[in-house]
Each structure stands twice: as C-alpha cells, then as structure tokens.
Amino acid sequence: MRKHHWALSLALAGCLAVFIGFVAGGIPRLEEETDYVPGQVLLKFRSWVPVWRRVAALSNVRSRAVSRITRLDVFVVQIPDEAKVEDMVTAFNRNPDIEYAEPNHIFRAAVTPNDIYFKYQYALFNKGQDIDWVPGGPQGKPSADIKAPSAWEETTGKEDVIIGILDTGVDLTHEDLKNKILPGYDFVNDDPDPTDDHYHGTMVAGVVGAETNNGKGIAGIAWKGKILPVKVLNDYGEGRASDIAAGISWAVEHGAKILNLSFAAPSENITLGTALKDAFENKDVFIAAAAGNDNTAVYYPAAYEKYVCAVAATDYNDERAVYSNFGYEIDCAAPGEKILTTIPSYLTTPLAPFPYGYGWGTSMASAHVAGLAALIKSIKPSLKPGQIMNIIRYSADDVNASVYKGKDEFLGYGRINMEKALVPLKITN
Amino acid sequence: MSGKRIPTVLCFMVLGVALFRPAPIQAQEPGQSIHIKSSLGVEYFSRTIVWDEGLYSSKLKAAIGVLRAELELQKSFTIGAFAGYTLSNFNGLIFRQLPFSIDYEAGNIGGLLWGADVDTILFVVGDYTIGATAQFAMSLRSTAEFEILSLNQKGDLVAKRKWNRVLGGPVIRYTGYEYFTPFLSIAYNRLWGTFTLSETIVDLEGTEEKTITGKGIVGITVGTVYEPSALFKLKAEVTALPYTKIGGGLDVDYGASVKVVVFF
Numbered sequence: 001m002r003k004h005h006w007a008l009s010l011a012l013a014g015c016l017a018v019f020i021g022f023v024a025g026g027i028p029r030l031e032e033e034t035d036y037v038p039g040q041v042l043l044k045f046r047s048w049v050p051v052w053r054r055v056a057a058l059s060n061v062r063s064r065a066v067s068r069i070t071r072l073d074v075f076v077v078q079i080p081d082e083a084k085v086e087d088m089v090t091a092f093n094r095n096p097d098i099e100y101a102e103p104n105h106i107f108r109a110a111v112t113p114n115d116i117y118f119k120y121q122y123a124l125f126n127k128g129q130d131i132d133w134v135p136g137g138p139q140g141k142p143s144a145d146i147k148a149p150s151a152w153e154e155t156t157g158k159e160d161v162i163i164g165i166l167d168t169g170v171d172l173t174h175e176d177l178k179n180k181i182l183p184g185y186d187f188v189n190d191d192p193d194p195t196d197d198h199y200h201g202t203m204v205a206g207v208v209g210a211e212t213n214n215g216k217g218i219a220g221i222a223w224k225g226k227i228l229p230v231k232v233l234n235d236y237g238e239g240r241a242s243d244i245a246a247g248i249s250w251a252v253e254h255g256a257k258i259l260n261l262s263f264a265a266p267s268e269n270i271t272l273g274t275a276l277k278d279a280f281e282n283k284d285v286f287i288a289a290a291a292g293n294d295n296t297a298v299y300y301p302a303a304y305e306k307y308v309c310a311v312a313a314t315d316y317n318d319e320r321a322v323y324s325n326f327g328y329e330i331d332c333a334a335p336g337e338k339i340l341t342t343i344p345s346y347l348t349t350p351l352a353p354f355p356y357g358y359g360w361g362t363s364m365a366s367a368h369v370a371g372l373a374a375l376i377k378s379i380k381p382s383l384k385p386g387q388i389m390n391i392i393r394y395s396a397d398d399v400n401a402s403v404y405k406g407k408d409e410f411l412g413y414g415r416i417n418m419e420k421a422l423v424p425l426k427i428t429n
Numbered sequence: 430m431s432g433k434r435i436p437t438v439l440c441f442m443v444l445g446v447a448l449f450r451p452a453p454i455q456a457q458e459p460g461q462s463i464h465i466k467s468s469l470g471v472e473y474f475s476r477t478i479v480w481d482e483g484l485y486s487s488k489l490k491a492a493i494g495v496l497r498a499e500l501e502l503q504k505s506f507t508i509g510a511f512a513g514y515t516l517s518n519f520n521g522l523i524f525r526q527l528p529f530s531i532d533y534e535a536g537n538i539g540g541l542l543w544g545a546d547v548d549t550i551l552f553v554v555g556d557y558t559i560g561a562t563a564q565f566a567m568s569l570r571s572t573a574e575f576e577i578l579s580l581n582q583k584g585d586l587v588a589k590r591k592w593n594r595v596l597g598g599p600v601i602r603y604t605g606y607e608y609f610t611p612f613l614s615i616a617y618n619r620l621w622g623t624f625t626l627s628e629t630i631v632d633l634e635g636t637e638e639k640t641i642t643g644k645g646i647v648g649i650t651v652g653t654v655y656e657p658s659a660l661f662k663l664k665a666e667v668t669a670l671p672y673t674k675i676g677g678g679l680d681v682d683y684g685a686s687v688k689v690v691v692f693f
Binding site for chain 2: 154379380382383387390391393394395396397398406413414420421422423424425426427428429
C-alpha cells in the first residue's frame with residue numbers, strides 16, 4: 001500500500017462487514033410488520049444453568065434481559081436492533097443451556113363491539129356460550145357462527161350502502177335503530193310513516209344493521225349501512241304482491257343497493273318477479289329472501305333463483321333448522337334459530353322492559369345474508385349483484401358436508417362465512 | 430414521478446454520463462485502450478414499495494444473477510450490458526378489488542432481467558477520482574400461477590409482475606491502494622413496476638393491477654474493487670437507501686452486490 005488512509009480503510013472494513021453479514025445471513029434487518037414484538041425474544045434457561053453462564057449466553061450475542069417473569073423464570077430479552085427475531089430464536093434454541101426461546105408474540109383482540117347483548121348473539125360469534133339470557137337455555141357449538149368479529153376487522157360497512165327492509169315497517173324510535181334509519185314509506189297505508197305495527201320488520205332490521213358499538217343492545221352486521229324501511233306487510237305480517245312490487249321499485253329508486261325480503265308465499269307472482277328482475281338486472285340490486293319456514297319446497301320470492309339469494313336457516317349447532325324450506329333454489333344458509341334482535345319499543349312491559357327479543361326462522365337467516373351483502377358492497381362497490389351472490393355462496397362453510405357434500409338442497413353451498421367473504425385470502429406457496 | 434418521465438430521466442442520465450469527455454488519467458498505450466470483459470454478478474436488494482396511490486407499503490425483495498459484457502473504451506470509460514435472472518418477492522401486496530380479496534404471500538416469482546450501464550471517470554484529484562455511473566435494469570414480465578383452496582370452490586390466480594430500476598450519480602474512488610479501490614457513490618435510484626393478479630373462481634372473474642413505486646430516490650453506496658491481477662477483479666458494494674415511511678419517520682432500505690469480472 002502506498003498510503004494509509006485510516007478513515008477510508010475503516011469505512012471500507014465496515015462496509016465489507018455489513019456486506020458479509022448480508023451474504024452470510026448473519027444479522028439481517030427486520031423489515032416487515034410482524035406478529036411479534038420486534039427486537040424481543042422470550043427465553044427460558046434450564047434451571048441448573050448458573051447466572052454467569054446466562055449472562056454470557058446473552059452478552060455473546062449482544063442481547064440483554066430487560067425483564068423477567070419470576071414465577072415462570074422466563075426472560076424478556078432485547079436482541080440487537082439489526083437482528084432478526086426468527087434467526088435469534090433459532091440461535092438461542094441451539095444453545096443447550098436454553099430450554100426454549102420464542103418470539104414475544106402479539107395477541108390482538110378481534111373487533112368486539114361493546115353492545116351489552118352481543119354475548120348472546122351466537123350467530124355472529126359462537127364460543128359455546130349461553131345464548132339465552134334466561135338461565136338453563138341452550139348453549140351453542142363453538143364456531144357455529146358466521147365469523148363476524150374477524151370480518152369487521154376488514155370492514156364495518158359504509159353509510160352510502162342503503163339496505164331496503166321490505167317488511168312490516170321498523171320501529172323508528174328504537175334506541176338501537178333510530179340513528180340508522182332513512183325516511184321510508186308505508187305501502188300498506190300509502191303514507192310516509194313506515195312505523196312497525198307488528199314486530200317482524202324491527203327484528204329483521206336489527207339483525208341487518210342495529211347501531212353497533214354504542215354500548216346498547218345488540219350488534220348489527222352492517223355497522224354503518226343505512227336502513228331504508230319500506231312497509232309492505234300489515235300488522236298481521238301479510239302483504240299484497242302489488243304493495244311489495246311497488247315497495248321494491250320505490251326502494252330501488254331511493255338508492256337501495258341491498259334488499260331483504262323476509263316473507264314468503266308458495267305461489268309465483270309475475271308482477272313481483274318482474275320487479276325483482278328489474279332491480280337485479282337494471283339497478284344492480286342484491287336481493288336476499290327467506291326460503292320459508294314450512295319444511296317444504298322453497299317459497300317465492302326466494303324461488304326466483306336467478307335474481308334472489310335464497311336463504312335457509314341453521315341453528316346454534318350449525319345444523320339445519322327443521323322448519324327450513326328446501327330445494328335446488330337454496331343458495332346458502334345462515335343462523336335463524338333463537339336470534340337475539342331488536343323488537344318494537346311498544347312491546348316492552350314492566351316485566352320485560354328492554355326492547356330486545358329472540359326471533360326464529362329463515363327471516364332471521366335472510367337478514368344475516370343481507371347484512372353481509374351490504375358489507376361486501378361497501379368495500380367492492382363495482383360488483384354486480386350476481387357476483388356478490390357468488391362470493392357469499394363460494395365462501396360459505398359446507399357444514400353438512402358429512403351428509404351432503406357440496407351444494408345441496410337443504411343448505412345450498414353452506415352456512416355463510418363473513419370472514420372468508422371479506423378478509424383477504426392469504427395465498428402462500 | 431410519472432411513468433413517462435422516467436424514461437426521459439433515464440435518457441438524460443445515460444447520455445449525460447456517456448457524453449462527458451473522460452479525463453486523461455494516464456497515457457494510454459496504443460492497442461491497450463479497448464478491453465472486452467465479462468463478469469458474473471449477483472445482487473440482493475430489499476426495497477420498500479408503495480401502491481394504491483401511496484396508501485400502502487410493502488417490500489420488494491429481489492435476488493439477481495447476471496452475466497455481463499463490458500467494453501472498456503479507455504481506462505476511464507466503460508459501457509456494459511447484462512442479462513440474467515431474478516427472483517422477485519412481492520409478499521405483502523393486498524388486492525382488494527378482486528371478487529375475493531387476496532393477500533399475496535406466495536414468495537418469489539422468477540423471470541428474466543436485462544439492462545445496461547455506463548461508467549466514466551471525469552476528474553482526477555491526487556489519489557481520488559471523481560466519476561459518474563448510470564444503470565438501467567428491466568425485469569421482464571413473468572407469470573406464476575396459484576390455486577385458491579380455502580373456499581368451497583377451487584379457484585385460480587395468475588400473477589404477472591415486472592419492474593424497472595434506473596440509477597445514476599457521482600462516484601468517488603480512492604486509488605491509493607495497490608489492489609483495492611474503495612468507492613463511494615450517491616446515486617439517484619428509482620424503481621417502478623406493476624404486479625397484476627387475475628382471479629377465476631368458477632364464474633367469478635376479476636383482474637387487479639397494482640402500480641408499485643420504490644420509496645426513496647437517493648441511495649448511498651459504498652464498496653470496493655479488488656483487482657489482484659490484470660485478468661481478474663472482484664467488486665463488492667452495499668447500498669443504503671433512506672426513505673420516509675407512510676405516516677412519517679425515516680427508515681432505510683438495504684441492498685448488496687458482488688461482481689466477479691474476467692478480462693479477455
């Protein structure tokens with residue numbers, strides 16, 4: 001060498017050291033968001049290892065204990081900034097003095113709403129809990145649910161997705177609904193007051209989109225979607241095809257992109273079918289309908305298989321509800337048995353002062369599907385209703401596969417799974 | 430920077446470096462002013478990329494192996510071209526506009542790569558030389574197929590990716606050692622490309638293309654050339670590329686390369 005340029009030589013040496021580190025995989029840099037605490041490892045020494053060897057084991061790799069879980073004799077170890085947790089764990093686990101080393105994993109709560117009765121909504125999240133607020137009631141089978149909390153991490157919906165509830169009306173003053181309701185219409189009495197004088201529409205509306213995370217009542221599936229109440233059934237829960245068809249057209253004209261039709265009749269009606277076809281084909285409206293509760297062939301409008309997503313009912317054990325209608329038109333199933341939801345405030349009594357109660361049937365099941373469709377529409381607004389229907393179909397869990405593998409006439413493609421429908425599917429090699 | 434401006438910048442950089450008249454370093458003997466060299470090089474880089482109009486970021490990790498032909502017109506001016514293969518890992522891209530959203534974690538997609546570079550020495554100050562270098566690399570579009578198995582219907586995914594990189598800037602070399610020539614470069618370093626995912630699940634179909642752009646535009650490279658004989662040299666370098674994270678704060682991406690050069 002002709003001259004000594006120490007500074008340059010040191011820089012060069014440093015550069016080469018880093019480079020060698022790269023090539024050898026020595027201390028690669030942490031680069032990705034991880035599911036563990038960056039720069040930390042949990043480590044347990046074998047009990048007989050003396051303190052000086054513990055200290056040496058850590059200092060040899062430029063690590064240090066930052067805390068200790070005394071009862072478990074586990075150390076929280078800080079590793080060098082540039083080191084990768086996986087590599088350090090591997091290295092520590094090769095040391096015979098160490099019983100085990102592992103990443104300091106991060107556990108995250110799924111989105112759990114604070115609505116006080118959410119714990120009874122097994123349909124949304126079933127961990128085998130009591131599903132009746134009266135002691136001695138049934139318990140569900142864990143995971144016999146539609147995986148709502150994990151799906152809510154992806155989306156809780158958007159306010160501009162309007163869900164038309166064509167039913168007996170909705171309790172417009174209900175504490176868990178009033179902030180979600182748009183001005184609707186009453187086609188039974190031909191006036192702009194769609195107040196529920198039955199109870200069915202309020203129950204359906206609660207499942208679809210009760211106000212959520214408000215510390216009251218129940219959680220709705222579409223937290224942010226707006227409810228458009230369209231009263232087409234009277235106080236006996238019955239409605240004329242003409243009113244229903246007019247209500248469908250009105251809802252579509254007033255911006256509804258999702259319709260829930262939790263009513264059924266065995267007879268086809270051309271006018272009703274035409275209104276549904278127009279909504280589906282010309283206005284890109286997704287339509288969910290109840291299959292019917294008479295353990296017979298699928299009723300209309302669910303039987304309009306081209307335009308309508310026909311929904312069967314399951315229970316808290318992921319089994320078909322015995323009353324659920326069946327047929328090739330069934331697209332999917334959703335929980336319909338003992339569903340806690342909103343009821344009209346006027347039904348409360350001093351002995352039952354809370355405006356919530358249990359509903360049964362494919363009406364409740366259909367409402368779950370309408371809520372899911374609203375969430376899909378909110379994050380993928382360009383999708384056509386047929387595509388939304390297929391997403392709901394293909395993401396369903398084939399819960400009766402042991403008896404009927406694949407699509408069948410009882411549960412269609414299976415019980416809906418919100419997580420699979422909404423959360424990005426991880427593709428690995 | 431828009432896609433149209435990048436080729437313009439590239440042209441200016443390459444032309445700028447090429448048109449500079451090389452400084453006469455030392456008297457060149459007739460017949461020794463032109464050399465043809467070939468080299469084998471490997472490179473690894475990890476680069477933060479942003480997508481969806483800068484809303485999200487992930488990493489592009491690429492391992493590259495190239496064969497390179499180099500024409501040394503004078504001791505101070507070299508032009509080269511290279512071709513090779515790259516494994517490019519785009520893990521972390523999330524496609525939310527497909528019918529079923531996809532979180533891509535499938536790892537490397539291999540593909541061909543080619544490029545060209547220019548290197549010149551502009552000034553000599555004592556044992557230091559000040560020059561300029563520019564490089565353009567294009568990883569050609571390549572395809573990989575995957576299956577979706579987590580639904581009740583089988584689905585298929587076709588991934589297509591390509592990326593380009595342009596870099597250039599001044600280089601300071603220290604020539605005071607007999608065998609080693611350490612160098613430092615501060616270079617403009619731009620990376621851009623696309624990753625397209627097509628999804629088919631029975632009758633559900635969708636395609637989503639992501640335009641990706643590398644974060645950071647100026648990298649610092651340090652390295653050395655080890656030249657023990659007139660027939661062989663080894664070049665090693667590491668690059669640090671600082672960038673501003675989404676949401677604020679600084680971070681640094683790294684890369685490294687080794688090149689073995691044989692003279693003919």
